[in-house]
Amino acid sequence: MRLFVSVCELGNIARAGERSHIVGSAISKRLAQLEHQLGTPLLVRKRHGVVPTPAGQTLLEHARAMLESAARIETDMQSYAAGARGQVRILASVSAMTESLADDVAGFLQMPAHRSIQVDMEEHVSPEIVRGVREGLASLGVCWDAADLGALQSRPYRSDHLCIVVPGRHPLAGRKSVRFEQTLDFEHVSLPVNSAVQVMLQRRAAAHGRSLRRRVIVSNFEAALRVVHAGLAISVVPREVAQLQAAAYGLRLVPLAEPWAERRFIVCFRDAQLLSSAAQLLLEHLASKHAAAG
Incomplete structure (x- = not known):
């Protein structure tokens, strides 16, 4: 698997051999045996190298996962040693x-x-x-x-409190609190749609006969706050996270007046x-x- 990944990454059997200190012919033989064992071509030989076939691309993903798992096992065992x-x-x-x-x-x-x-x-x-x-x-x-x-x-474990984060001049910025339904008139920046809070917000919006208008999807709260700072959207974010950077970004935190806002x-x-x-x-x-x- 290591040799196969190396060949795919470098696109060249000879260079993969140099990296692994194995002659290219030995790698070619092992890859041919692997293709025979799996019963499908894994690489397409071109003039200046090789590229994975669709089957090879699938195997490449599995191989990387296997190698990562093997490295984690080795690290864990070393800690015991x-x-x-x-x-x-x-x-x-x-x-x-x-x-x-x-x-x-x-x-x-x-x-x-x-x-x-x-x-x-x-x-x-x-x-x-x-x-x-x-x-x-x-x-x-x-x-x-x-x-x-x-x-x-x-x-x-612990708990936190969801709030609405908006730019300083946003129409909701002066509110002491806001209902979630009132935020649905504005575009949101959110975390991935399959995260627990986003699934919950979708359901809450649907209960009001509305939908959550996502303009931007990000992977972390800092990115969400930057999007809000840019004035592109508002966001539902834990107060405990947002208050650390709200002042630096000039943002306003408006409490959500909802029983589910405390998580x-x-x-x-x-x-x-x-x-x-x-x-x-x-x-x-x-x-x-x-x-x-x-």
Whole structure:
């Protein structure tokens, strides 16, 4: 797979051989065996190199995923070889990651008793978080409690408050609060449409017989705030995130007068009894943040 990826990336078998310190003829033989085993051509030989066929392009995507997984396994095992007592992987929503999770995990790792624990975090939308935890790709997931958890277990974590972010001269800028329905007259900048908050906003808009007019879709809150600053659209953003940059961008935060504007986050997992001791310690640490907030 490494040789196949190298050939596809360089578009040339000889150069791939130089990178891998293998003669080109040996690579050609291995690729021919791979094509024979799979029963389909993977590469088209051209005058100045090679390009993947449609089947080859599909295999290339799988091969990259396999190599990334193999590298992650190697890293995880090296941490144990170096004496680490535990390793925990977390999948988290962009809201949780941006607001408090990074600080909470850092605080956990700074405790003397936890300095031999390694924690890896990866950002995903809520459906992917639930699926990843369910399929064993991560020990813990942090997402909004509105996500469909299925059979997963959960513990409460922190909460945040959604607000409307608008430019200083926007018609809604002077309001003390605003109903969500009133924002539907304006174009929005949003996170990916399959994120939990965007699915919820679509449903809320539909309940009013309206649709959410998305002008821009971005992958993170900082990009959303930049779009609002440019005057292209307004956005529904957690107050805890927006207030950090609102002053710098000259933006106004208008509270949403909706019962669902306060969101509660959870830590989800497959079975508390099956968690490693390191994951259990981290779970208790994160859950304690909910208790501390009352």
